[in-house]
Amino acid sequence: MDTDDLSIEAYDGIIIEAEKLSHDLTLHYGLLSGVCDDEAAYLDYAEKLTKQLLEVEVDQLEDVFWGNAPPKDQLDQTLNKILSNISKIKKTPIEERHYD
Helix, strand or coil: CCCHHHHHHHHHHHHHHHHHHHHHHHHHHHHHHHHHHCCCHHHHHHHHHHHHHHHCHHHHHHHHHCCCCCCHHHHHHHHHHHHHHHHHHHHHCHHHHCCC
C-alpha cells in the first residue's frame, strides 16, 4: 500500500503529526506503508515503530535520523502524541474513517 491509501485520520494522526517535528521522522512512517497490505497492518507497524523510537538512546538519535536528530524531549512528546492518535484511530470503525 501507499500512504495515499491511508484514511485521513491515519494520515493526519501519524504522517502529519510526524512532519510537524521532522521530515526525517515522517520518512520513517512513510516507508512503513510499503510493507503493509492495509491500514490495520500499517497502524500495528506504526505503533511498534513508535514504541521502538521511544527506546532509542540520545547518543543513537543521529544515526536513526540520518544526522538530523530532533531534540529527544520534543521527539518523545511527538511520539507519545502519535501513540495516542493511533489508539484513537484503532477505536474508530473503518466505515467511520474518511478517505480521499
